[in-house]
Amino acid sequence: MTKSADQEHASPSSYLPAYVFEGPAQVAIRTRTNDQPRYVDTRLSVWTWYDGGLALRVDWASLDLTPELNEIAKGFMAYALEKYAPQTAFMFVRSLVYLSNTALARYFPWDYQDLIAELNGFKQVRQHLVGFRRFYRWAVDRGIKGFDSNIYLKIKDIKPEKVDPYARIFLSQSGLDLDEEIRLLKRIERELPAGLWKDIQSNLMLHLGFELGPRAIQLHSLDIADFELIKSADHENYYTLWLPMAKKVAQRRPERRPRKITTRLGEKISEHISVVQRRFGSNCKPLFVNFKGRRLSVSEIIVDLKQELREAGIDKPNQVTMLLRHHLGQGLADQGTPADMIAELLGHNSTVAARAYVTATPNIARIKEKALGKSPSYQRIMRSLLTGEIVQRRDTVPERSIRGVIDTQYIGDIGACALPVHTHCPYNPVYACYTCKKFHPFSDGRHEQVKDALQREAQRFIDMAEQAGDLIHNRPLAQHQTTILAVSATIERCRQHTEDAEDDAV
Template sequence: MSIAARNIDQDLETAIAAVVRSLPPLPPLVRYHDDFADEVRTLRDLSEATSLDITLDGARQKIDFSVFGTASQVIKHIVVDWLARHDPHSTVFYARNLAGYVRDNGLESLKTLISAPIFSARSHWNEYARAKSIPGQAAALRAMLHSLCGLSIGHWNPSSAPLVRALKSPKVDLHRVVRTGECFLPLDHQAAIIDYIDEICGLLSRSRAAVDSVELRDACILVIAYQYAFRPGQIARIEVADVRVFSTGAVHVAVIAAKQRDKKQRVRVTRRIKREWAPLFIELLQRREREDLGANPDAPERLLLRLTPGEISDILTGLCEALTGETWTPTDLRHTAAQRLADAGVAHIALSEFMVHASYRTANVYFETSPTQAQRVNQALAISPIYANVAKIARTRTIDKEMLLQLPADKQIGGVPHGIPIAGIGGCEVGQSLCSKNPVLSCYTCRRFMPLTDTAIHERVLEDLRPIVVEFAASSRNNEQSPAFVQLRTTLDGVRRVVEGLKAEGADQ
């Protein structure tokens, strides 16, 4: 270390020591509310602690003060201020990102922001801190500066708050995955999820013993996440009292509105479960009275599922991967649900209320990425280039002509949808006589379908069904919510995927 650098470091240490000496004593007790356990938790002896354990969402989150060195006492005051002004989740987020900034860039930068005169600290932010920090770290640094202002630590005071608000942060596109479309489940993957839920409902209607309790629980979780775009934390906080079953068979579920800027806005919003899927929740409530449904023993008894948000996230991710062959997260399900509504032409305010956004402006990104009417028709015709990079067969397996001819007649798929005879496209694991859906039109989006390896057969189906889509679009005046139009669009997208998948397999051989 050069003499100049050593002198700068000594000056920083002297300045930080002066700041620490001016600090008031830390409170002997610090309390925060753990809304998952619905308990007020107490932190003791913070002044002597080298780390802090905050219990949230059924798990312990550690804040390590040792990484902040001689500035640790200052950070403790800031953490206490965060717990008083912010949600505990935000406190943990800020503390971890603050520690990450120190690990990435050293302690000198943090000490400079804390102890330097205000305009020198602003220059350091503009010249160094902003360029060296990632978005999460920049947000933590800004939150730290706001607390320094509010607590009048160092040269900072409440009148400096406008200067902190004026600091520029690293540019980041918070909605990049929405704009690029990479977070949206394709139509056949959505169809696979719906088919799975319908299949569980069908098994349950025939025999309650046919559905395992854990499988039933996971299906209910998938319904709430897929249909209503709720986050794992919201699903985990659903209480038994939040599920209302009516004599008509209808089921309503109340879910807390999370991530609201004003805590007074964290009310419960009610959603009605789709009538066909309501029996899943009725059965779940009945079984919950007799068994734990694979619950976490540390989760509160009042909660419907008794699982932590992390466990629910893992369940959704694993279930989506098993059904679609690709890894989709709960956030992807949420974005997809929002985009479905935007594509269907729902009003802006209705989408914001559905998503329970803290700001109405957040919904704008879904309308910006929603395709035009011409693009929608192209998607329905299965010729949109948007899906060109996804050339996979999300089906069980393919079969050749010899295998197809050896199948029983009932398992050889054929039909005359809309007056167009279609046969020889593949086989069915179940059999057409046992299928509760429309054969041929539903086959390409069904997990039981075994497509024939002959590409020409499926290309012919694609060409034969395209005029039908145009006819329905014209007759319904481009009504995107028409059930027939939606089914045809989904079918044609599935056919196109099979064709591309078979061509890709042929190119690899």
């Protein structure tokens, strides 16, 4: 770095004394349950806290940071433990571990050019970049020597690589097939001998997962006191479970929301509580426990549920509670449940994921297509919107082929345009083609690719409209939905055309 560049990025903070961590001896952390430690002892060389029954640690001696940087990192982690959820704080630990393996760990303050160069490595993993960015921002806000607000703005502009924020929710929802659901219900409803209380508990968690779709951490956090039985005047029993929310921002303790449950599930929980309190005493607080009467950890819950799913003939890698959540969300969407209600039932912070269920689930698309496909009115409309001729790619001159870009993705080989070769079409290629009479789709065209790209782009419109608070009157989204429907109809026509051609050949 040149001298002028050093001067450019210098700040009054560079003249401050070296930072020394002088935080509290014990930092209060956010806890989900009453039976886990609420404080982290900062006088130890290894800081330990717990979440989901699992120990989370940061070993300061193993980080291999310079002494001053180590002190700064301690101050940041003390702040993070008090402000953020335990798992979020541990994400920052992973970022510090990555930092300790870079050249930046060997010296401090950092050279500007070296810092920017090292950030290319942070970009490979989004959590590492987010953690380092938060660390740097914390230090800037406190005026710590070696951290500059101008450099922070440059760090803030750096984006992680190979990350699609929509990839995890849009068109990635997975659920159970009909035969899998039947097998799962048989597994849930089977009768078990009274002595096999551990198997009964696993069955109960499976039933609860199917009915309410809680995350594993929510099952872990459930207490016996969260179960409520109300007996009406006419001797009817009504059951409620106060489900702890897993991902609510800025809450010291998880909020609990009432969830009505079926009579059968309520009876099973009531019987289970009686057995647990007989075995481990009336002072036992957790709803789900191990053989020693201690609260089941998240990892133990996942192992039990994975075994239950396998026994039901459902073996999907890396999917346990999330599989049941997706199945519940997709089932609600298929029944026409509004996105805001799905978000509330699943405990989401926003309706983005819920709208992915509503707008992009394969089931709802198939239902719409089947229902509309049987409608004579719909068939007449689609015939008026689409060209009646399906053509072969080999019979089309290259100049008539249609190409375009959807969702930043180049797409070609979908069909041919009937306009004269040198005629300029006033409409946007690909987007407008599927509702244009001049469009001649290829029987083996890449129409599925077009549909996928349109659905991804539609999700972006949904997210932007949600931020603007205008999801009802959204013309671009409505136009995309019409086009997606037209593309679906074209796919069906091409499939039927191919089948008819094969029948004629026979």
